[in-house]
Amino acid sequence: MNMQLSTPTPQIRPAVPDDASSIASVLYAAFVEYKSSYTPEAFASTTPAADQIQRRLSEGPVWVVLRDESIVGTVAVVPKGESLYVRGMAVLPDARGQKIGELLLAHIESFASARGFKRLLLSTTPFLSSAIRLYERFGFRRISDGPHDLFGTPIFTMEKLINSEPCQS
Numbered sequence: 001m002n003m004q005l006s007t008p009t010p011q012i013r014p015a016v017p018d019d020a021s022s023i024a025s026v027l028y029a030a031f032v033e034y035k036s037s038y039t040p041e042a043f044a045s046t047t048p049a050a051d052q053i054q055r056r057l058s059e060g061p062v063w064v065v066l067r068d069e070s071i072v073g074t075v076a077v078v079p080k081g082e083s084l085y086v087r088g089m090a091v092l093p094d095a096r097g098q099k100i101g102e103l104l105l106a107h108i109e110s111f112a113s114a115r116g117f118k119r120l121l122l123s124t125t126p127f128l129s130s131a132i133r134l135y136e137r138f139g140f141r142r143i144s145d146g147p148h149d150l151f152g153t154p155i156f157t158m159e160k161l162i163n164s165e166p167c168q169s
Contacts, residue, residue, distance in 0.1 A: 008067055010100055012107050015062035015074065020053040022071040023064065023088075030090035037127045041151035048088070056088065063107060065091075065100050073100040077108055083159075084112040086122040089131075101131075105138045113162050120160045121145075125153060132158075 015023060028047045035043050048056070056062055056076050065073035072095035076088040086108060091100045112120055122140065124131055140158040149155060 010072065010095075010098065010103060011066045012063050012103060013066065015057060015064045017054055017057060019062075019064055019071060020050040020057075023053045023062070023074045024048060024050045026071055026074050026092055027088060027090045029092050033093070034125075034127060037125065037153070039152040042153035045150060061111065062088070063104065065103060067095065067098075073104060075104045075108060077111070079117070080121070082116075082118040083121045084108065084115075084117045084119075086120055089122070096130075101134045102138065105134070109160070109162055117162065119162060121157060122159075123147065123150070123155045123157050125150075125155050135160075 024047070031038075031043070031046050038046065053062070060076060060078040062076040063074065064071045073091040074088060075086060075090075078085045078087065086105075089101070089104060091104075108120060120140070122135065124135070126132075135158050138160065140160045143157050143159050145157045145159075147155060147157070
């Protein structure tokens with residue numbers, strides 16, 4: 001009998017305080033290959049420590065993606081008026097190419113739409129070309145709004161307008 005190994009379907013769930021160290025590890029692992037392109041302060045901001053992740057949990061929803069009970073991806077959002085700002089999106093290097101980024105973005109869009117947000121916003125650096133391609137495939141477009149740098153590292157903002165129907169109570 002020919003048995004084929006299958007990759008388990010990734011599962012997304014809200015992050016809990018005990019996930020903070022794992023989230024910090026995912027962020028570091030996802031961005032360390034680009035460390036030399038960031039200023040030290042911008043890299044530290046992009047790869048926050050567990051205590052900073054704990055604080056983010058109170059600023060807006062944070063989600064993790066699990067595969068085989070291990071966290072392989074994460075994203076956080078912060079409400080800003082009618083916009084939902086996406087930050088801290090990362091996928092472990094060995095989990096890339098498995099549609100985890102798409103899973104996270106679809107989850108965020110569904111979350112935002114259900115709550116009546118009008119657009120998604122994110123900031124990225126010009127050297128994260130594979131992430132930019134993902135965002136563009138998902139419907140994000142570069143806009144001229146700032147900020148334009150993060151502690152001396154160039155960044156730009158992207159937005160995706162969403163069709164939201166506020167929940168009727």
